Amino acid sequence: MTTLLLASASPARLSTLRSAGIEPVVRVSGVDEDAVLAAAAEQAGAALPPADAVLALARAKAHAVLPTLEHVPHDDHGTELPDDLVVLGCDSLLELDGEALGKPADPADAIARWRRMRGRSGVLHTGHWLVDERDGATGEVGATASTVVHFADLSDAEIEAYVATGEPLAVAGAFTIDGIGGPFVTGLEGDHHTVVGLSLPLLRDLLGRLDVTVPSLWAGSPGATAGATTAAGRTGFVLRTPRLVIRSMTAEHARTLAAYRSEPEVARYQSWDAPFTLAQARAFVAEVAGRDPVSPGRWVQLAVEADGEHVGDLAVRVDPDGEQARVGVTFAGAAQGRGYATEALDALVDHLFSAGLHRVVADCDARNTASARLLERVGMRREAEHRSAAFWKGEWTDEYVYAVLRDEWRHDT
Ligand SMILES: CC(C)(COP(=O)(O)OP(=O)(O)OC[C@H]1O[C@@H](n2cnc3c(N)ncnc32)[C@H](O)[C@@H]1OP(=O)(O)O)[C@@H](O)C(=O)NCCC(=O)NCCS
Secondary structure: OOEEEEOOOOHHHHHHHHHOOEOOEEOOOOOOHHHHHHHHHHHHOOOOOHHHHHHHHHHHHHHHHHHHHHHOOEOOOOOEOOOOEEEEEEEEEEEEOOEEEOOOOOHHHHHHHHHHHOOOEEEEEEEEEEEEOOOOOOOEEEEEEEEEEEEOOOOHHHHHHHHHOOHHHHOHHHOOOOOOOHHHEEEEEOOHHHHHOOOHHHHHHHHHHOOOOOHHHEOOOHHHHOOOOOHHHHHOOEEEOOOEEEEEOOHHHHHHHHHHHOOHHHHOOOOOOOOOOHHHHHHHHHHHOOOOOOOOOOEEEEEEEEOOEEEEEEEEEEOOOOOEEEEEEEEOHHHOOOOHHHHHHHHHHHHHHHOOOOEEEEEEEOOOHHHHHHHHHOOOEEEEEEEEEEEEOOEEEEEEEEEEEHHHOOOOO
8 A cells, every 4th residue: 555645745746646546645745946056066067957956856856755754644635645555756857058947037037938938849857766665665766757848939028018927936947747737738759647747658667666556556556445544545535325335437447437438228228339448447447536526627527336336427627717517427238227227316406505516507408308308307498409419429419408506406505
């Protein structure tokens, strides 16, 4: 059993790990970066090249949290930290003309940087340092990943507009690839996660050197769920109904998901084709796994379990403004016809309205009578019929739109 502790406050690093199915504990401790680099330069007899500087800083960040594990042995929710931690420190810098560039000092600095960077290429270095804090372990390993970044030839107006968003001021190298800065990067040579701030393939390699596999870190993997103190156990979303447990889908659901998505009748009106392979299921789960169905702007997949068996799922995407949600339901053929889908969807819609949402919507292929019956059973109105509006699996199909407003919801939310 292993839990990753991320010694970084960067939301991009956290979200990179989460997208890969890893739910880390986050703990950040201040590091005097100038002092670390000065000490390293003194030891080396010269300023460290950027690739070595990020490694020294990653190491310093990982080491800075170690003493706190003993003094504050619980997380922000008061839950005791597990004793199976591997600590990860990361640091990133952009190298341009041999110079190491961290976060810009102010907007003027960001503008000057972008005038140098536009139409040219730099190297984004991300240092990674792992310290094995599992019981009895003592190892530590580190390495730097470097990716060449080609920048678009921005106009002065684009540079000013970009700097005015504030984003370049918050990030190493004054750009992001996964945010507002995305259109300003024309190409990469190397792993794109390095540019986001955490190279997943390098992390895998480093973990391997500590005898830790990536699957053992997946939230909900057999190793990760055994015990109430794991990241997934602490923070995962759970909703209970009389017969069902509805919870964040994790890697442990991939096999059953692949099985029921491979049933031709289950796939018939859905976006995937049968068979749906285990590899597809794993990739899908890694992409959509989420902790809470109210995660604006992203699809979250919730597994539905009956008597401990994974029998179906609910999909939900809350709009970025947090006011409306789109939902979908899928159950294994053997679990249909028992009212499970009604029970699960009812509970989800109820939860969404309790969380303050205004409207919940579901799309339904007009031929999918089981789905239409289900949506009507939970109290959704058919409010639109789009004729021949979706080109679906080789043919034009009619589509219904069902919706329910919070004011209409029969429950006391
Ligand atoms: C859409 C789908 C989830 C509906 O599943 P379902 O099993 O028909 O729905 P429920 O679980 O609510 O079960 C309702 C049926 O079980 C019966 N039932 C048996 N016991 C019941 C109980 N305790 N409570 C309620 N219904 C019960 C109902 O009479 C109803 O049967 P009917 O539709 O023939 O009248 C299912 O067909 C499916 O997964 N399809 C493939 C995926 C898909 O197309 N999804 C729709 C896209 S959003």
